[in-house]
Amino acid sequence: MREVQFYEIKSKKSEEFINGVRQVTLSSVELPQINCFLWFGEIGEMKHFQIIFDEKLLEWHLERGFSVSVTNRRSGIQEKIGVSKGSRTIHAVEDNNILKEGLEIIKNSVFPEDYIKILKQTLAVQ
Numbered sequence: 001m002r003e004v005q006f007y008e009i010k011s012k013k014s015e016e017f018i019n020g021v022r023q024v025t026l027s028s029v030e031l032p033q034i035n036c037f038l039w040f041g042e043i044g045e046m047k048h049f050q051i052i053f054d055e056k057l058l059e060w061h062l063e064r065g066f067s068v069s070v071t072n073r074r075s076g077i078q079e080k081i082g083v084s085k086g087s088r089t090i091h092a093v094e095d096n097n098i099l100k101e102g103l104e105i106i107k108n109s110v111f112p113e114d115y116i117k118i119l120k121q122t123l124a125v126q
Helices: 096-107 113-122
Strands: 004-009 021-028 035-041 046-053 056-061 065-071 090-093
Touching: 046 096, 046 113, 056 096, 065 096
Parallel strands: none
Antiparallel strands: 004 021, 021 035, 035 046, 046 056, 056 065, 065 090
């Protein structure tokens, strides 16, 4: 797995707290199809984390731990009424390979200095 370097997308939204949480968006320099989203509480604790890669989603929630999903854009997802090809919907799955792949990406990533320590500690990725 090659190293993935992320940068923060600075915006007004990333500075505002809504319902006690602020969202930070990180994008990959080399692989624009990989994106991270982080949600922090008012005292700087991470509440929620998402990484989207290859139409797969690894999430971490403070209360629930890890979960994995795929999007409707991923091959093999059944087309049905209400699922539009133009929009991305998320479908929960049980697939340890997505968890392993996502954790491997995180492990081999370079995050902005402001977030690297809390990400590696919170997600227990060394």
